[in-house]
Amino acid sequence: MKKVLFATTALIATASMAAAEVRISGYGRFGIDYNDANDRAVNAVPSTTITSRLRLQFDMSTETDGGVVLGARTRAQIESRDNAPGIGAFNGARFYASYGGFTLGVGNIIGAIENMPGLYLETRTAGTGIDGAGFVSLVTNVSNEYFNWDAYSSGLGGGGANGVEVLYTSGAFNGHLSYSTNNGAVAVDRAAVGVSYTFGDWTAALAAQDTDELWGDKVAVSIAGDLGQYGVRLAYADNEGISKWGLYGNMDIGAASNVLVWVTEEDAVSAADVLAGRGDNRDTALLDRGEGTSYGIHYSYDLGGGASFEAGWRESSADNTTVQAGVYFSF
Amino acid sequence: MKKVLFATTALIATASMAAAEVRISGYGRFGIDYNDANDRAVNAVPSTTITSRLRLQFDMSTETDGGVVLGARTRAQIESRDNAPGIGAFNGARFYASYGGFTLGVGNIIGAIENMPGLYLETRTAGTGIDGAGFVSLVTNVSNEYFNWDAYSSGLGGGGANGVEVLYTSGAFNGHLSYSTNNGAVAVDRAAVGVSYTFGDWTAALAAQDTDELWGDKVAVSIAGDLGQYGVRLAYADNEGISKWGLYGNMDIGAASNVLVWVTEEDAVSAADVLAGRGDNRDTALLDRGEGTSYGIHYSYDLGGGASFEAGWRESSADNTTVQAGVYFSF
Amino acid sequence: MKKVLFATTALIATASMAAAEVRISGYGRFGIDYNDANDRAVNAVPSTTITSRLRLQFDMSTETDGGVVLGARTRAQIESRDNAPGIGAFNGARFYASYGGFTLGVGNIIGAIENMPGLYLETRTAGTGIDGAGFVSLVTNVSNEYFNWDAYSSGLGGGGANGVEVLYTSGAFNGHLSYSTNNGAVAVDRAAVGVSYTFGDWTAALAAQDTDELWGDKVAVSIAGDLGQYGVRLAYADNEGISKWGLYGNMDIGAASNVLVWVTEEDAVSAADVLAGRGDNRDTALLDRGEGTSYGIHYSYDLGGGASFEAGWRESSADNTTVQAGVYFSF
Numbered sequence: 001m002k003k004v005l006f007a008t009t010a011l012i013a014t015a016s017m018a019a020a021e022v023r024i025s026g027y028g029r030f031g032i033d034y035n036d037a038n039d040r041a042v043n044a045v046p047s048t049t050i051t052s053r054l055r056l057q058f059d060m061s062t063e064t065d066g067g068v069v070l071g072a073r074t075r076a077q078i079e080s081r082d083n084a085p086g087i088g089a090f091n092g093a094r095f096y097a098s099y100g101g102f103t104l105g106v107g108n109i110i111g112a113i114e115n116m117p118g119l120y121l122e123t124r125t126a127g128t129g130i131d132g133a134g135f136v137s138l139v140t141n142v143s144n145e146y147f148n149w150d151a152y153s154s155g156l157g158g159g160g161a162n163g164v165e166v167l168y169t170s171g172a173f174n175g176h177l178s179y180s181t182n183n184g185a186v187a188v189d190r191a192a193v194g195v196s197y198t199f200g201d202w203t204a205a206l207a208a209q210d211t212d213e214l215w216g217d218k219v220a221v222s223i224a225g226d227l228g229q230y231g232v233r234l235a236y237a238d239n240e241g242i243s244k245w246g247l248y249g250n251m252d253i254g255a256a257s258n259v260l261v262w263v264t265e266e267d268a269v270s271a272a273d274v275l276a277g278r279g280d281n282r283d284t285a286l287l288d289r290g291e292g293t294s295y296g297i298h299y300s301y302d303l304g305g306g307a308s309f310e311a312g313w314r315e316s317s318a319d320n321t322t323v324q325a326g327v328y329f330s331f
Numbered sequence: 332m333k334k335v336l337f338a339t340t341a342l343i344a345t346a347s348m349a350a351a352e353v354r355i356s357g358y359g360r361f362g363i364d365y366n367d368a369n370d371r372a373v374n375a376v377p378s379t380t381i382t383s384r385l386r387l388q389f390d391m392s393t394e395t396d397g398g399v400v401l402g403a404r405t406r407a408q409i410e411s412r413d414n415a416p417g418i419g420a421f422n423g424a425r426f427y428a429s430y431g432g433f434t435l436g437v438g439n440i441i442g443a444i445e446n447m448p449g450l451y452l453e454t455r456t457a458g459t460g461i462d463g464a465g466f467v468s469l470v471t472n473v474s475n476e477y478f479n480w481d482a483y484s485s486g487l488g489g490g491g492a493n494g495v496e497v498l499y500t501s502g503a504f505n506g507h508l509s510y511s512t513n514n515g516a517v518a519v520d521r522a523a524v525g526v527s528y529t530f531g532d533w534t535a536a537l538a539a540q541d542t543d544e545l546w547g548d549k550v551a552v553s554i555a556g557d558l559g560q561y562g563v564r565l566a567y568a569d570n571e572g573i574s575k576w577g578l579y580g581n582m583d584i585g586a587a588s589n590v591l592v593w594v595t596e597e598d599a600v601s602a603a604d605v606l607a608g609r610g611d612n613r614d615t616a617l618l619d620r621g622e623g624t625s626y627g628i629h630y631s632y633d634l635g636g637g638a639s640f641e642a643g644w645r646e647s648s649a650d651n652t653t654v655q656a657g658v659y660f661s662f
Numbered sequence: 663m664k665k666v667l668f669a670t671t672a673l674i675a676t677a678s679m680a681a682a683e684v685r686i687s688g689y690g691r692f693g694i695d696y697n698d699a700n701d702r703a704v705n706a707v708p709s710t711t712i713t714s715r716l717r718l719q720f721d722m723s724t725e726t727d728g729g730v731v732l733g734a735r736t737r738a739q740i741e742s743r744d745n746a747p748g749i750g751a752f753n754g755a756r757f758y759a760s761y762g763g764f765t766l767g768v769g770n771i772i773g774a775i776e777n778m779p780g781l782y783l784e785t786r787t788a789g790t791g792i793d794g795a796g797f798v799s800l801v802t803n804v805s806n807e808y809f810n811w812d813a814y815s816s817g818l819g820g821g822g823a824n825g826v827e828v829l830y831t832s833g834a835f836n837g838h839l840s841y842s843t844n845n846g847a848v849a850v851d852r853a854a855v856g857v858s859y860t861f862g863d864w865t866a867a868l869a870a871q872d873t874d875e876l877w878g879d880k881v882a883v884s885i886a887g888d889l890g891q892y893g894v895r896l897a898y899a900d901n902e903g904i905s906k907w908g909l910y911g912n913m914d915i916g917a918a919s920n921v922l923v924w925v926t927e928e929d930a931v932s933a934a935d936v937l938a939g940r941g942d943n944r945d946t947a948l949l950d951r952g953e954g955t956s957y958g959i960h961y962s963y964d965l966g967g968g969a970s971f972e973a974g975w976r977e978s979s980a981d982n983t984t985v986q987a988g989v990y991f992s993f
Contacts, residue, residue, distance in 0.1 A: 020636065020637045020660070020661060020662040021662060022355050022356075022357075022387075022662055024684050025684075026684075026722065028722065028732070028733070028734040028755070028757055030757040030768050030769065040845075040846065040847055040848070040849065041847060044845050044846050044847050045845050046843065046845070046849070050768050050769065050824060050826065052755065052757055052768060052769050054722075054734045054736055054755035054757070056684075056720060056722075056736065056752070058387060060357065060359065060385075060387075060662040061662070062636040062637050062638055062660045062661070062662055063636045064634035064635050064636045064638045065634060065635030065636060066634065066635070068634070068638075070359070070636075070638050070658055070660040071359070071660075072359040072385045074385055074387065074407075074409055074419065076736075076752050078736055078752055078753075078754060078755040080754070080769060080821070080824055082845070083824060083843070083844075083845050084821075084824070084845070085754045085769075085770065085821025085822055085823070085824040086754055086755070086769075086821055086824075087751055087752060087753060087754055087819055087820070087821050088736065088751060088752030088753075088755075089418055089419060089420045089751045089752065090387070090407050090409055090418060090419030090420065091409075091418060091419075092409060092411070092416045092417055092418055093359070093383065093385035093409040093417070093419075095359055095361040095383055095385070097658065106361050106381050106383060107361065107381065107383050107411060107416075107417075108416065157418055158418070159411070159415075159416025159417055159418050160416050161416070162381060162411055162414055162415070162416040162417075164381065181377065181414070182414075183371075183375050183376050183377070183413070183414050183415070184371070184375050185371055185372060185375050186371070187371065187377070303726035303727060303728065303730070304726045304727030304728070305682065305724045305725045305726045305727060305732075306682050306724050307724055307726045307730075307732050327732055327759065329682070329724045329732040329733075330682060330724070331682040331683060331684055331722040331723070331724060351967065351968045351991070351992060351993040352993060353686050353687075353688075353993055389718060391688065391690065391716075391718075391993040392993070393967045393968050393969055393991045393992070393993060394967045395965035395966050395967045395969045396965060396966030396967060397965065397966070399965070399969075401690070401967075401969050401989055401991040402690070402991075403690040403716045405716055405718065405738075405740055405750065420749055420750060420751045421718070421738050421740055421749060421750030421751065422740075422749055422750075423740060423742070423747045423748055423749055424690070424714065424716035424740040424748070424750075426690055426692040426714055426716070428989065437692050437712050437714060438692065438712065438714050438742060438747075438748075439747065488749055489749070490742070490746075490747025490748055490749050491747055492747070493712060493742055493745060493746070493747040493748075495712065512708065512745070513745075514702075514706050514707050514708070514744070514745050514746070515702065515706050516702055516703060516706050517702070518702065518708070
């Protein structure tokens with residue numbers, strides 16, 4: 001499994017204190033998106049549009065005399081999809097304190113589900129194509145409950161979960177606990193846990209979320225192998241009764257190319273679950289919204305200098321086709 | 332009175348001209364806030380929340396052949412209070428031209444009241460605790476007229492006063508004149524003046540604001556002594572008839588700690604003033620809103636590397652209690 | 663024709679890869695604006711106000727092994743006019759890929775009309791005075807159809823055209839094609855082309871826009887001479903039936919000064935065009951809105967260090983007078 005070499009971050013040393021620093025990094029990506037859900041006659045959007053994102057990321061940190069690293073991250077992200085021009089602002093900040101293998105994070109936390117190894121695709125966009133194409137490949141994205149977990153929010157106006165999390169790493173083991181709560185007369189919490197272990201070429205991971213929110217309880221597992229030229233992965237999640245399986249494989253071709261293919265199988269929402277009156281905006285008409293098979297193929301070509309060509313095609317179980325191609329560069 | 336060593340700013344020299352530069356600096360702070368005004372059953376906010384702020388500051392300047400320094404400052408600040416996630420944007424810019432002891436500022440001006448020595452607490456947050464806890468300790472903050480003066484605005488969407496100011500410094504003397512006006516059919520101006528003088532360990536300051544705005548006329552005085560291990564300060568303000576006194580003391584303990592205590596005494600709004608029909612949103616029900624004694628205690632521990640632990644407890648005369656603790660680091 | 667020496671951009675080399683970089687640059691300008699269209703009694707704005715802008719620009723780029731430069735630009739701009747405080751956010755990003763003399767741009771494109779040589783004034787603000795004073799001098803700005811072409815958008819919330827463009831340069835020749843489309847049930851496109859050629863001290867340019875938008879078809883031509891101490895320029899545009907001529911001249915005086923004068927003559931909108939029912943928000947009352955002569959004078963004094971004093975006075979054919987003076991510095 002090839003890793004495109006990312007340009008690492010700019011490092012601005014402070015004039016008077018080596019410990020404190022600001023790093024500026026990020027990436028740009030732009031390309032063409034064909035999406036058969038877009039049609040001027042239907043939703044006023046051309047079926048083929050430019051898709052682009054510029055991410056500008058600021059990381060600041062210092063180290064105390066006791067060896068604790070204190071830091072924060074914020075991003076500004078300018079994104080255009082579906083021919084809508086984009087603008088940018090700073091997202092919610094994630095603050096952290098690290099010591100040894102422990103990290104405490106607060107604010108715009110990463111989240112234990114989001115951070116689970118073997119969840120996102122092994123591509124530069126973490127999805128299919130140049131902008132991820134909806135991240136249909138994730139086993140935790142089902143029906144109309146996409147991204148129903150605490151995750152670092154990068155988008156315009158994205159403040160994130162304003163939660164707290166603890167990460168621990170020791171050799172081949174990684175553990176992650178995250179928690180957030182919403183304002184309101186009644187507490188609606190999200191608690192998540194994730195663990196992973198790497199043994200040789202293989203990494204096994206498990207993550208789960210418990211919440212009072214509707215449809216938010218999740219258990220996800222994955223096992224992934226990085227076998228030199230080949231990579232394989234199997235993932236499964238139970239999303240409060242909706243099961244989804246995913247199988248993923250990728251292969252290096254020649255010196256600079258990688259091809260990835262994936263397929264997922266999602267169960268229907270059970271009528272019992274819906275009719276039990278869980279009370280959200282689902283109804284029986286949505287019973288089969290995500291049910292069935294999704295699949296995709298992604299191609300990457302390393303252009304050097306931290307840049308690559310990325311292209312992908314995916315079919316979702318909701319009968320949506322996207323084809324995308326473009327370039328991606330880091331700075 | 333101990334000064335925590337702040338990490339100074341990153342300096343990016345321009346490639347072709349030594350005179351022009353951009354500096355990136357700022358700070359992060361995060362911690363826990365207990366506020367007895369918050370209650371899920373009352374205002375839908377938990378009484379204990381994460382409080383955080385990330386400040387990213389850009390300073391740009393150049394020097395003309397004649398020795399005039401021209402510059403500007405803008406900030407992006409991502410702030411979370413009361414469990415509301417924060418995002419950030421750039422605030423209004425302050426522009427300046429400096430020559431010798433004179434500085435002309437325009438735009439998001441500092442303001443002569445805001446810049447008065449001996450107004451804010453001698454803590455890293457300039458207030459009590461990790462986020463200032465409402466800055467109850469300021470003698471110019473009374474009743475429901477907090478921050479009723481021209482001040483550099485750092486918050487989200489904070490454009491500031493769009494005013495003009497002149498600062499002058501000569502040896503132990505500092506002077507400050509500021510002015511702004513609002514749009515509208517009738518001019519509503521704010522004019523302020525501030526002077527201070529340092530003699531030995533002591534600094535005396537006076538600032539005043541004259542405005543057509545209701546409740547905006549102010550006269551404030553302070554005297555502060557920096558006596559090595561100890562610091563003491565006395566301040567007083569007349570806020571258009573509402574008097575407030577403040578007494579402040581702090582002491583270094585050991586090599587890294589400082590403890591600060593303060594108490595203020597605020598007069599009631601006189602019934603005559605209210606019933607005279609000044610016409611703002613006050614009414615007799617607010618007569619005693621800020622009346623009485625407020626007090627607080629703050630503890631700081633220098634962690635090195637520009638970082639410190641900060642904690643504080645304060646009781647306001649409006650019967651509000653906050654207790655906060657967290658970390659603060661500069662970059 | 664003097665060029666004020668601009669402070670060039672800060673260059674932050676990345677730690678691990680020389681090819682990828684982020685550059686921070688920009689400028690500040692602030693001064694006084696007298697505008698006789700402002701009057702507290704009429705529009706609630708004082709006739710004399712502070713005008714200011716701080717531009718903070720981020721350029722990021724890398725180079726592939728094949729020699730293609732991939733990059734992007736975004737800006738945050740904090741601007742105050744008419745005594746309204748300003749704040750800032752990141753504008754739409756322009757992405758590009760360059761190879762040899764070719765550049766492909768997507769997103770917040772420059773646009774072929776906007777990029778035409780000999781369109782904007784030969785001043786630091788590209789207009790008259792310290793903030794451009796409405797850019798009345800442009801022959802493509804007529805009647806109430808100012809800036810009716812695709813142009814890089816820098817303002818707050820400015821996402822730009824989200825278009826695509828190709829630029830080509832070879833020796834003395836420059837060519838530019840740009841295209842954008844809006845969302846909607848029916849495509850409303852803007853296509854523009856520009857060419858220019860420099861022969862000795864003279865540059866000739868032509869640009870045209872074709873669009874389904876009302877009043878958007880344009881043809882503009884210019885010829886400009888840079889004759890050492892003197893600069894002269896003649897420009898003309900047909901703006902869908904509204905002709906406008908412009909004549910411009912500037913002269914260096916002494917070692918640091920430059921004076922520029924300009925005059926434009928704009929035809930009336932023909933009654934036939936209006937009464938033909940083009941259907942936009944014009945009516946016969948607007949027939950002479952921009953008709954007649956506009957003129958202005960601009961003075962610049964180089965202060966060194968990338969800073970200058972800029973002042974200008976202009977009269978528009980719509981009977982509006984502005985007089986401005988201030989300072990401008992780059993970083």
